[in-house]
Amino acid sequence: MLDFIVIGGGTAGLSSAVYACRANKTALVIEKLSFGGQIVDAPLVENYPGIPAISGAQFASDLFDQAERSGASVKCETVVALVPHDGYTTVVTDGGSYDGKAVIIAAGCEHRRLGVAREEELIGSGVSYCALCDGAFFKDKTVAVVGGGNAAFTDALYLAGVAGLVYIVHRRDVFRAEQTLVDRAKILNNIRIVTDATVKELVGGDELIAVKLDVKGAEQTINAEGLFVAIGRQPDNGAFAPVNLTADGYIKADERCRTSVKGIYAAGDCREKTVRQLTTAAADGAIAVQTALEELF
Numbered sequence: 001m002l003d004f005i006v007i008g009g010g011t012a013g014l015s016s017a018v019y020a021c022r023a024n025k026t027a028l029v030i031e032k033l034s035f036g037g038q039i040v041d042a043p044l045v046e047n048y049p050g051i052p053a054i055s056g057a058q059f060a061s062d063l064f065d066q067a068e069r070s071g072a073s074v075k076c077e078t079v080v081a082l083v084p085h086d087g088y089t090t091v092v093t094d095g096g097s098y099d100g101k102a103v104i105i106a107a108g109c110e111h112r113r114l115g116v117a118r119e120e121e122l123i124g125s126g127v128s129y130c131a132l133c134d135g136a137f138f139k140d141k142t143v144a145v146v147g148g149g150n151a152a153f154t155d156a157l158y159l160a161g162v163a164g165l166v167y168i169v170h171r172r173d174v175f176r177a178e179q180t181l182v183d184r185a186k187i188l189n190n191i192r193i194v195t196d197a198t199v200k201e202l203v204g205g206d207e208l209i210a211v212k213l214d215v216k217g218a219e220q221t222i223n224a225e226g227l228f229v230a231i232g233r234q235p236d237n238g239a240f241a242p243v244n245l246t247a248d249g250y251i252k253a254d255e256r257c258r259t260s261v262k263g264i265y266a267a268g269d270c271r272e273k274t275v276r277q278l279t280t281a282a283a284d285g286a287i288a289v290q291t292a293l294e295e296l297f
Helices: 011-022 037-041 056-070 131-138 150-160 179-186 278-296
Strands: 002-007 027-031 073-076 079-084 089-093 096-105 109-111 142-146 165-169 191-194 197-204 208-215 218-222 226-229 233-235 264-266
Touching (some): 002 011, 011 027, 011 037, 131 226, 142 150, 150 165, 150 179, 208 226, 264 278
Antiparallel strands (some): 079 089, 208 218
């Protein structure tokens, strides 16, 4: 019987493992793909308190090493089911099953992709899914934001204070964003809105230099060095029943990271929340462990 089973090896999950082990508890981290989470793709992280600058890959590597040094064990397996019992939960994977007094789901979520050629290749070299994380790298440059919701317009308004020129590219001529955000964007001189448009091609060698659009059947090229994709996120929480989910598939959890099932907690991007950053992921990991320690041990 393990004290903690952590599902997910990103910032929230590894932070949970560190805190659990420092409380002299056993912790197993189960990750289905590769440890580190989405931050691995970030070429430079400059907004984590106490670390002026570090690559995402190095940040993830250091956190993984810290978790292992603290005493956490790790397994690369895919969780397929959770089975709650009286006083513990069984985590079933494609490689076996494990019993834990506390389970912390830190499975993260993925940014929806555009699905165009070279998109994955150019991540960190012009293509980004986080304006707050990467906007500073495009000071006085031309960038484009794809999307028509609140996230896209919030990103565009933020980038307008950093970049020289910001294009908002949306596939329809109406927006899902709040009208106040749309109105604010329309009055700024360095924001241009292109509607009825989809991204057709990403242009450049090692770095993005332009974006080709299909605008009502006609080709249009934007000479942009940055492309920020803001078309939503995609959680993958289907295997975690009977934990309650939102209509969008995020795990419902309170500010102490408690889910609807006693002994199961949720931390990081996989849970319902308004801010998804490294700092909030790490904080969730610490909070989930502390809550479990108070309630279960």
